[in-house]
Amino acid sequence: MLDLAKSRWHPIAAAHDLPLRHVFHGQLLGREFAVWRADDGYVNIWENRCLHRGVRLSIGINDGRELKCQYHGWRYSNRTAGCTYIPAHPADAPARTITNRTFAAVERYGLVWSAEEPQGEVPEVSGFAEGKLLALRAIPVNAPADVVAAQLTGYRFQPSGNIDGSAAKVAVEASNAFSVALRSSEGDASTLAVLFVQPVDSNRSVIRGVLDSEVEGAARLAVLRHHNELLSRLRVAVEAEAAREPAPAPLEPIIERVSPELAEMPEETTHGRKATIRVQVTRKWSAADGIAGFELRPLKGLLPTFQPGAHIDVHLPNGLIRQYSITNGPGESDSYVIGVKLERDSKGGSTCLHETVREGDVLAISEPRNNFPLRRDAIQTLFIAGGIGITPLLAMAQALNNQSLGHELHYFAQNQAQLAFPEKTKTLGASLKPHLGLSPDQTGAKLREILSGYGPDKHVYLCGPGPMLEAARAIAAEMGWPETAVHFEYFKNTNVIDDSTSFEVALARSCMTLTVPAGKTILEVMRDAGIDMPSSCEQGACGTCLATVIEGEPDHQDVYLNDAERKSGTKIMTCVSRAKSARLVLDL
Amino acid sequence: MITLYDYELSGNCYKLRLLMGMLGVEWKTVPVDFYPGREHKSDWFLKINPLGQLPVIDDDGLILRDAQAILVYLASKYDASGTWYPRDNPALLGEISQWLAFADGITGTASAARLHDALFYDFDVEAARAGAHRLFRILDEHLWFGEQEGRNWICSAAQPTIADIACFPYIMLSEEGGIPRQDYPAIRRWCDRLKRIKGFAVMSGVFPAGPAKAA
Numbered sequence: 001m002l003d004l005a006k007s008r009w010h011p012i013a014a015a016h017d018l019p020l021r022h023v024f025h026g027q028l029l030g031r032e033f034a035v036w037r038a039d040d041g042y043v044n045i046w047e048n049r050c051l052h053r054g055v056r057l058s059i060g061i062n063d064g065r066e067l068k069c070q071y072h073g074w075r076y077s078n079r080t081a082g083c084t085y086i087p088a089h090p091a092d093a094p095a096r097t098i099t100n101r102t103f104a105a106v107e108r109y110g111l112v113w114s115a116e117e118p119q120g121e122v123p124e125v126s127g128f129a130e131g132k133l134l135a136l137r138a139i140p141v142n143a144p145a146d147v148v149a150a151q152l153t154g155y156r157f158q159p160s161g162n163i164d165g166s167a168a169k170v171a172v173e174a175s176n177a178f179s180v181a182l183r184s185s186e187g188d189a190s191t192l193a194v195l196f197v198q199p200v201d202s203n204r205s206v207i208r209g210v211l212d213s214e215v216e217g218a219a220r221l222a223v224l225r226h227h228n229e230l231l232s233r234l235r236v237a238v239e240a241e242a243a244r245e246p247a248p249a250p251l252e253p254i255i256e257r258v259s260p261e262l263a264e265m266p267e268e269t270t271h272g273r274k275a276t277i278r279v280q281v282t283r284k285w286s287a288a289d290g291i292a293g294f295e296l297r298p299l300k301g302l303l304p305t306f307q308p309g310a311h312i313d314v315h316l317p318n319g320l321i322r323q324y325s326i327t328n329g330p331g332e333s334d335s336y337v338i339g340v341k342l343e344r345d346s347k348g349g350s351t352c353l354h355e356t357v358r359e360g361d362v363l364a365i366s367e368p369r370n371n372f373p374l375r376r377d378a379i380q381t382l383f384i385a386g387g388i389g390i391t392p393l394l395a396m397a398q399a400l401n402n403q404s405l406g407h408e409l410h411y412f413a414q415n416q417a418q419l420a421f422p423e424k425t426k427t428l429g430a431s432l433k434p435h436l437g438l439s440p441d442q443t444g445a446k447l448r449e450i451l452s453g454y455g456p457d458k459h460v461y462l463c464g465p466g467p468m469l470e471a472a473r474a475i476a477a478e479m480g481w482p483e484t485a486v487h488f489e490y491f492k493n494t495n496v497i498d499d500s501t502s503f504e505v506a507l508a509r510s511c512m513t514l515t516v517p518a519g520k521t522i523l524e525v526m527r528d529a530g531i532d533m534p535s536s537c538e539q540g541a542c543g544t545c546l547a548t549v550i551e552g553e554p555d556h557q558d559v560y561l562n563d564a565e566r567k568s569g570t571k572i573m574t575c576v577s578r579a580k581s582a583r584l585v586l587d588l
Numbered sequence: 589m590i591t592l593y594d595y596e597l598s599g600n601c602y603k604l605r606l607l608m609g610m611l612g613v614e615w616k617t618v619p620v621d622f623y624p625g626r627e628h629k630s631d632w633f634l635k636i637n638p639l640g641q642l643p644v645i646d647d648d649g650l651i652l653r654d655a656q657a658i659l660v661y662l663a664s665k666y667d668a669s670g671t672w673y674p675r676d677n678p679a680l681l682g683e684i685s686q687w688l689a690f691a692d693g694i695t696g697t698a699s700a701a702r703l704h705d706a707l708f709y710d711f712d713v714e715a716a717r718a719g720a721h722r723l724f725r726i727l728d729e730h731l732w733f734g735e736q737e738g739r740n741w742i743c744s745a746a747q748p749t750i751a752d753i754a755c756f757p758y759i760m761l762s763e764e765g766g767i768p769r770q771d772y773p774a775i776r777r778w779c780d781r782l783k784r785i786k787g788f789a790v791m792s793g794v795f796p797a798g799p800a801k802a803a
Contacts, residue, residue: 016735017773020801022780025770039801061798070795137732140771206771221736228729404799 005029005145007119010178011111011196011208014135018043018112023067025058027200028114030251032056033103035112038078038331039064045114046081047101047255050074057100065331065402076100078331082305090377093307093370097262109210110135111196125181127192127212134160136193136209137224139231143242145178145199148207151238152180152195157230160215160223161189193227202248207231273535275315275364277303279336284359287339288420291388292354296365297335305333308395309372309461309489312336313536315364317356322349323537325391325463325489326368327421329398336368339420341388369536371543371560372461372489374399379457381407382450384472386464390420392489393463401428408433410450412443412464443468447475454480462488466559483564490559493540493576497557503579507531507588508550522547522574522584531588533574540576547574552584590615593636593644595622597706599699599757600655601643602791607659607753610787611666615645623707656688659750671747683743687751691758693723698758701765713766720767724775727755732774740781748785756782760794 012026018037025048026033032048034057048056050069057076061068066075066084073087083098106113106122110133113122141148153175158168168186175181179196192212197205209231215223257263279296287293297303311325324338340353357363374396375381381400383393390411400407409428412435413419425432435446451460451472460481462472469488476486505522506513516525523545526533536544540558549572556566558573565571572586590608594601594617608615620642621627629640637644637653644653647665652658663673674680697719703709704716731742742751760779762769769776782788783797790796 013773017777019777021798022777024773025776027770059795061796063798064801068798137729138773221733224736225733228733232729 005178005199006116008178009106009113009115009118009120009122010198011109012045012114012198013112014138014208015107015110015112016135017138021062021064023058023060023062025056026114027204029116029199029253030201031116031253032058033114034058034060034067035105036062036067038062040078040331040334042079042334043105043107043112044078044081045103045105045112046076047103049100049255051083051098051100052086063402065329074098075330077305077333079333080302080305084305084307084330085376087377090375091373093310093373096304096367097258099259099262099305101256101259109133109194111208111210123179125194125210128194128210129212132214134211134214134220134223136211136227136231138209139207139228139235140200141205141207141235141238142203143205143238144203144248145197145205147242148205148238149175149177149180149197151234151241152197152207153182155180155182155193155195155230155234157182157184157191157193157227159184159186159189159191160211160213160219161191162186163219163222163226165189202251203242207235273313273315273321273366273538275313275321275366277365277367279303279363279365281357281359281361281363282335284357288422289415289417291339291341291418291420293421294338294340294353294357295335296338296363299362303333303336304367306336306368306395307370308374308399309392310368310370310395311372311392311536311542312338312368313366314338314353316349316352317361317363318348318352320347320349320352322353323542325372325395327391327394327424329395329424329427330402336365337421339388339391366536369534369542369544371546372463372487374461375459376400376403376405377457378459379406379455380459381405382458382460383407383409384412384447384450384460384462384464385409386412386468387418388420389462389464389468389489389491390425391463393461394421394424396461397428397431398424401431407431408450410435410446412436412438412446412468440467440471444471444475447472448479451476451479451481454485459485459487462486464491466490466492466494483562486562488562490541492537493557493559495540495557495559495576497540497576498555499578501555501578503581504583505579506551506583506585508585509588516578521576522572522578522586526574526588533588535575538575540573543573545574547572548587550585550587552579552581554578554584555580589648591618591646592616593618593620593633593642593646595620595628595642597792598622598642599702599761599791600695602757602794603655603753604643604645604658604662605789605791606756607662607672607750608666609789610753610785611662611672612787613662613666656691656750656754659688659754663750669747671745672750672753674745674749680743680745680749684749684751687742688754690723690727691751691754694720694755694758697723698762698765698767701767702758702761703765705765717765717767720762720765721771724759724762724767724769724772727759728772728774731778735774735777740778742778748782752778752782757791757794764793 017024024035026035034046034048055071075085081100081102083094104118108122165186168184170184173181181194196208278299282297283295285293306326311323327337342354343350385393397409500518536542543560554572555578557576697716700711701716704711704713741748743749780797
């Protein structure tokens with residue numbers, strides 16, 4: 001019977017068991033759950049173990065957006081249960097496979113319902129009007145569910161309208177292995193009570209009762225106490241009965257290592273940049289003067305977990321592919337919000353989004369990639385944004401703000417009207433520092449002021465127009481900031497690419513040697529040879545097609561690597577960079 | 589200055605550290621090696637407390653034993669707000685005393701199970717666990733109806749009292765004695781609320797709560 005029960009919906013909590021910033025400890029058919037309501041109202045039902053060391057997440061911290069494990073601080077996102085940060089690896093973006101198992105969650109009749117392998121919908125109860133019901137105090141019982149359900153058919157109570165009476169007639173309207181519907185009537189008063197039995201484990205259950213009508217005022221408490229008293233008394237009898245039998249062995253749920261869908265490798269293709277997700281533009285608005293905001297919601301299922309600094313490829317109706325940073329704060333996982341500036345010298349990307357794409361349109365996007373990860377182990381973090389460079393930094397600042405970690409967001413723009421996403425920046429309070437209408441010289445002076453006073457464990461993140469980034473990086477270097485503390489992301493690569501060289505590329509793992517002729521990139525040659533390599537901007541700015549160099553001297557033409565990384569000669573952006581030596585050996 | 593004769597892993601000592609922290613009282617600690625040294629049964633300690641039990645405080649010469657008694661003393665003397673032990677409210681004082689005795693019951697059951705599991709005491713652990721579950725059922729019901737009536741704490745006051753402090757530690761440490769709190773959701777929510785009181789401090793086995801949602 002309990003095997004069949006896996007496909008049925010069962011109540012696992014009452015709605016009032018899930019106040020904000022709390023984690024409820026649930027269990028169904030032996031499987032434990034960490035159940036938490038995010039600040040946006042979403043109810044998360046997760047396997048009750050951290051993927052790291054198996055510690056129960058029900059003792060974790062619900063910060064309203066993410067759930068943090070108490071043991072080593074791994075953070076998991078609202079909705080997706082994907083890991084967003086691992087404190088022991090502060091410089092790395094967690095792999096997408098680090099995603100906890102989630103279970104279906106439906107709120108109905110004042111209860112929260114779930115199932116391991118749900119079939120169909122939460123059972124319809126005739127005579128139950130949503131919002132006008134009264135959920136009783138749950139009664140945990142140390143007895144098998146079927147024993148409890150059988151006993152409940154004999155449950156006798158007074159209708160809510162005549163709680164002090166004693167002559168109610170109670171009729172069983174329906175009953176099955178996991179619920180009993182009883183109607184109690186005396187005089188004019190009549191109450192339908194449905195008592196659901198949650199099979200917690202082979203020998204443990206919870207009685208979750210719901211009455212067909214809400215009761216107001218002092219009578220409400222009297223009704224709740226009436227049922228609590230009677231059900232507690234019934235529990236004593238049921239537990240005594242169950243104790244006469246030998247206790248059945250506890251159920252042993254199977255804990256999946258990683259979901260099959262995450263475990264499988266992406267399909268091998270040679271067609272380059274993939275757009276596996278379909279989203280609808282559910283909102284398009286003016287996020288600032290010259291900047292359009294787009295809210296993208298999935299056509300089905302959930303969007304993948306993102307981390308602050310991540311970007312997506314957006315495949316446009318005109319065939320162009322453009323990269324946009326996700327601006328969302330942590331846990332805002334129901335949609336991606338991007339900001340697009342209309343470029344004066346647009347090659348068709350921003351014009352298309354501004355002029356052609358409308359609310360309701362469907363776009364194809366890639367999974368989020370994070371080549372601009374945010375460390376959260378700094379004593380102080382500075383964000384320096386120029387214009388539309390605000391977008392990745394906005395996501396980062398919201399993440400640090402949520403964790404009450406020290407940061408400042410310096411936002412350079414021409415004027416107030418150009419400050420994008422005021423509704424998001426407003427939540428940052430005093431950490432937002434706008435700098436408006438500065439000339440290049442004044443900007444330089446301001447950057448000098450901001451970047452003065454480098455200390456250990458300070459980090460700065462830069463995103464903005466090329467000249468501003470060059471200036472900020474030069475000033476930071478001058479002020480004593482080590483390269484490892486200066487993180488940056490360019491919008492685009494404005495270097496003139498010299499692709500006139502020809503050289504040989506040996507792929508060490510693939511046992512393949514290829515010749516890269518003039519006019520073709522390493523990436524293109526690898527793709528032609530059937531090597532699937534992820535890429536995104538394909539102009540040396542985003543960092544997606546990074547490869548490790550084992551031997552040979554790279555000819556760097558990108559704007560992703562910093563000077564130290566370039567000099568080390570161990571990394572190369574395969575979409576633009578080439579070789580100074582006749583041969584390059586890559587770890588691919 | 590108050591001197592606390594303290595054992596880091598003792599829930600009863602933790603009660604006093606908690607209240608003193610919340611009241612902003614300063615104290616110094618004399619560590620007593622309860623396990624494995626059994627220093628609480630040593631000659632020097634028996635002179636201070638002939639019962640050979642922790643905690644004990646020495647407040648400028650006034651020596652007091654028994655966690656619940658010390659809570660009463662500390663709140664009466666050092667709580668300027670008068671909310672932790674409201675001396676002018678007899679009904680509330682009665683309620684507080686009732687739950688202080690209940691806290692002793694928790695110590696006799698949940699703490700005993702923990703001593704059995706963690707420090708190898710020769711107790712009837714099954715009886716201790718069953719006793720703790722019986723008390724937890726009563727407290728969970730009490731707190732659940734409290735929530736329905738808009739009451740956040742054990743006693744019918746708008747602010748927490750020393751009854752909350754007295755009950756908290758051995759409930760929070762119950763899993764170390766093999767007593768899960770899964771069946772007591774109202775207790776679990778009350779624990780979150782208590783952890784959010786300003787001045788709250790953790791001990792080994794007691795984890796912090798995150799911040800409440802800003803109003």
